[in-house]
Amino acid sequence: MTVNCSPQLWIYDTTLRDGTQREGLSVSIEDKLRIARRLDQLGIPFIEGGWPGANPKDVQFFWQLQEEPLKQAEVVAFCSTRRPNTNVASEPILQAILAASTRWVTIFGKSWDLHVTEGLKTTLTENLAMIRDTIEYLRAQGRRVIYDAEHWFDGYKRNRDYALQTLETAIAAGAEWLVFCDTNGGTLPHEITQIITEIVKVLPSDTKLGIHTHNDSDTAVANALAAVMTGVRMVQGTINGYGERCGNANLCSLIPNLQLKLGFKCIEENQLSQLTETSRFVSEVVNLAPDEHAPFVGRSAFAHKGGIHVSAVERNPLTYEHIQPEQIGNRRRIVISEQSGVSNVQAKARSFGIELNKHDPTTRKILERLKDLESDGYQFEAAEASFELLMRQALGSRQQFFEIRGFQVHCDLGQGETNTSALATVKVAVNGKDILEAAEGNGPVAALDAALRKALVNFYPHIAAFELTDYKVRILNGHTGTAAKTRVMVESGSGHQRWTTVGVSTNILEASYQAVVEGLEYGLLLHSQAEAAVIGNW
Template identity: 50%
Template structure:
């Protein structure tokens, strides 16, 4: 295999990805995403459907003001309408109006769609494909032809499916993209059919897959193995119905596992997790914890035997180095943990001088088991576990002492919102601090009171915010008297950490998690100073 063989990445996050349920990109977000994709090194950025809406047309206008370093911008559209001259077709003219270097058009491959959806003849559909490709080429465009429903059409009538591609080639299409529009094909079918097309045509072949059978990435990789040199997809794989081919996984697989290349600078693969998170943020989506390569769980190890193995030989339980895709290894703490897990945490904390067979490690494990019997879970509460270690090792420092708090929730009328107020008494460095905080709820009010109390003594707390708050009921049969577990995710903008609290009283459980979160930040500050 030629090490330098190039697979072109065609990103359709801003068009196909925007068709996902619950996803809408603002005009500013679309520009931000395009610039990030260009910096990452993708080859094509599909900005939207030229004839669809004013927002997409505004993007094509605005992106011209940006100095993209590598990526070509593509406008998306369809073949001309049946019975309409291509030079008078509004959709085709909108593609020219977009003013992009690349125009991508889709056409019908499946006779079912030709006769039942378009309500036209097989011959007219072929003319629509050829006319539109030729018209765009004559106007100086690079033409990408998306053969919609190609695999379904090919399985239904191979002869006609091939005729549609021949029409595109006659019209001058630069790339023939085989689309698994319904997402129902399997990898072996995609490989066989892509291979057949590569043998029939002397034009570049691409692949566009959907994830309705959970095979979008596998199908794309099989098409690449069969000779496809363009992969269309979406960062993080969201899109219509079950989503599109996930370009995050495709880029990592191609660069790390095939010997081929797919980014302008393959070294940018180390930014993969950052790109994934950025796109999710712009799309107002939460990161998928279990996403391959970039998820927080992608290189998380829980069982003690696995942790011991990965410490000795990383590739024994990691298929690629986490840092190669901008991720990192995480050691989880749970009832499955052993001394290896604890040792990893001690090493993270700089306490690598403790032997795994020492009494301290055994005491940490015993304490953790006791706490878990009471309902504590440390998998998503790394900071709380590190605080537990500090306490067992007699290295814990209390930055403040609680003297008491009171939380009031008041509703002043049927249609009035609830008001929450917290009163807090602390002792900090021998000084008493008394504060009042209000918030959207009792926990928010308590959090605000704590911050105000500590501001004078530890101003770095001002930069910490609560990123997530989750509540679990541990014994629902106890109804309103049930024990509650609270998880809090805190962040200072650069680092995030999780804490846990458990109590029959949800406010007390929340307070415990809040305190761990604040103390962990203060410990980090002391380590930085040290």
């Protein structure tokens, strides 16, 4: 029997509270519940749900979780200490906290004397009483308390003795965790190490410590790692580093660094392999594009572009990868571009289930065609679906599901009107039969897409499940003005699968047409492959 002796760390997720303070990020109650359940599935021990009483949304969120509790995570309610010169038992914010019915409550209090005198407009003594009264009251009500020492590092630098008094007060009142907060995000890793080392020496040896860092100096993850190496055992952060201003410590980087590199136990191994999927899930729910270049979980985190890199990775991935991407649920990608060599083309073909011989003239032909197209403005790094179609064309294995005979698009903008209507007419041949269809849309690309689907759906019913999920336009040579060459990238999807196609032309409609048509064609290719796999398994 094997015993896991890795030291335990407690991950505390504050995506649903601190993360939602990011500019431009907004979530519904349903969104918060979906994220909470996904974090629970990931194995996060503490999930901060919000500040009940601060807004109706958070109140309802906690009510919902009372009806349908999470499976393993502790949901934590968050709020401040009582206000200056008030009776703690009559504080409305604390009554809302109790109504949330969570076992754990996180209370934040002022560590920095500047905030006490200038922000709260009260005395240093009253601030200590606020911390003491609030924690004692919650403990008397049966709650377990995490104390967030707000602006801890700034306060310690400017008035060490008073900052220490706030911690001592919180401990005496019954707080089980003390969390050092770098609220302004201005502290650097060496300062984190120095200050926590000093504090550990004067606090009781059994004091449980945590860290909460912000990314204003781009050191939030490094600061949290420094704190852990100095003895901290609770790490607070958010998925994808979401948060106010520049964000919070990114749990998608912290968890693998702590578990895979420093040997701490954060979550189970099978849960760690869900990290990339969780990152992208949260991105989708909050309606923010994933950071493709994010460490660990980004789509490009294990992407290899240079020919020498690709050749080496093919022999041994350790040559250019610091961990195995599968450990955190990501995957290796071979990027195709004008910098590619034969090894790139071979590796990319292999990812599509196609074996290419290095000495086959077709392999060189594909590479030369790739470079010619990229010199014309095409880009296949992101448009991998278009590259697979290009490759199958060169190999003579590109299946022709339909053929476009021609199309027309008419746009109409009435005088004084702000809405443009568009009408597209397409002529398509399927199995030798010509089909003429027309459809309207709120723009020319939408109308063209609708007309194509209308023409094809009777032959390929599953095309109704395809959706255009993203549409990007890039001007390639702006100095030519309205005659500039345009590159259009179209992302399409069907359930959990997504693929991207590209089109280039001096005519934006033609470029869009190329990308939209290839998007439909590739979706049909995936469907036919899936059907063939099912038949093959019978």
